[in-house]
Amino acid sequence: MKKVDVLIVGQGLAGTWLSYWLHKSGVSFKLIDQINPDSASIRAAGLINPVTGRRLVTTWMIDELMPFAKNAYQEIGNFLEENFIDEISLIDFFPTVQMLQAFQKRYEEDPSYLIPGEDSKKYAEWFRYDLGWGAIHPCQLVNVEKLLKSWRIWLKENNCLVDCHFDPFKLKETGKKLEYSNMRASYIIFCDGKSSAQNPYFNKLPFALNKGEALLVEIKSLPADKVYKKGMSLVPCGENIFWLGSSYEWSFDNDLPSEKFRKNGEEWLNFNIKLPYAIQEHFASIRPATLERRPFVGFHPLNSRIGILNGLGTKGCSLAPYFGKQLADKITGKELIDPLVDISRFEKILTRI
Ligand SMILES: Cc1cc2nc3c(=O)[nH]c(=O)nc-3n(C[C@H](O)[C@H](O)[C@H](O)COP(=O)(O)OP(=O)(O)OC[C@H]3O[C@@H](n4cnc5c(N)ncnc54)[C@H](O)[C@@H]3O)c2cc1C
DSSP: OEEEEEEEEOOSHHHHHHHHHHHHTTOOEEEEOOOOTTOHHHHOOOEEOSEETTTTEEOTTHHHHHHHHHHHHHHHHHHHTSOOEEEEEEEEEOSSHHHHHHHHHHHHHOOTTEEEOSOTTTTTTTBOOSSOEEEEEEEEEEOHHHHHHHHHHHHHHTTOEEOSOOOGGGOEEETTEEEETTEEEEEEEEOOGGGGGGOTTTTTSOBOOEEEEEEEEEOTTSOSSEEEEESEEEEEOSTTEEEEEOOOBSSOSOOSOOHHHHHHHHHHHHHHBOSOOEEEEEEEEEEOOBTTSOOEEEEETTEEEEEEEEOOTTOHHHHHHHHHHHHHHHHTTSOOOOTTTBGGGGHHHHHOO
């Protein structure tokens, strides 16, 4: 029997960050993950955008989350001798008069993170737009796929990865310990993304899974130092390659790429881009979102050794490092979990038989 302090299920952003912080605190763990090439983390654009929505609202806790994330990605980058994060501006081409007015109004009331576009023709060589643009700055762009791959290599080299499917029905609760296969641990933390919505321990939590589709598009000679947005976002993600997305579907009957999205994407490209392009890939993925748009962090009220880090929704890049650290600190007895994300807020639901 292999003994560790913590078993972690899932190596998306949640499991990666939780395991990194545990390692730093000297806590032993095994991470069980079966790669899903269409997991939310692998398919994410990797953007941390401080201002979102039609009214350009500052996103929840961003003044704390963004600097924390920047330091955290730089720190793990130093540890793995790679770079995973860059500062970037988002150029917002106003798709409607209402969006132009929303930008101007928000800028007058609170200019933080907004820069008005002085030279309206600046991007006219590459894009078609009639109503000008404004910039959102600073944003952060995380290379999530590279981070996940590099961390997986580190996990393998350090004998921390168990590359297989985890079956929650085979978890044994024996006294103060938990047993799974040939492993024994004091805690288990589910970082299993959309699978938690079917997980017998946590399926009562109010998940609201959300489907997102995107295209990978080759566009030569478009500078890759900005994110470009006009309804959809074009995010640099490799040499001459841009991620174009995404859709947000709350109601769906499969997790496959759809003809409808591909057609919308092609129309968007034909209408907005003046450069030749080639679509390289089209994919769909499921975001582990929640009804009240707040993460699920903490321990089950019926067994304080079974925990979760999930519900990261559309903002896994900024939420995972921050709340992963809170959960790791809770395990080592150093800190409490923020009540706004602590799953103890669902105690009644989770203890209902
Ligand atoms: C199209 C799209 C674009 C996005 N863009 C952004 C963005 O720009 N910025 C941002 O911040 N967020 C973005 N997101 C959201 C972000 O991707 C998610 O919030 C985040 O990736 C969730 O991470 P996770 O670790 O909780 O889940 P996941 O990434 O789903 O990881 C779960 C892992 O657990 C594994 N697993 C599950 N069940 C089992 C099991 N039983 N046994 C073994 N392994 C298991 C899975 O294979 C997977 O590896 C985007 C999401 C989508 C879909």
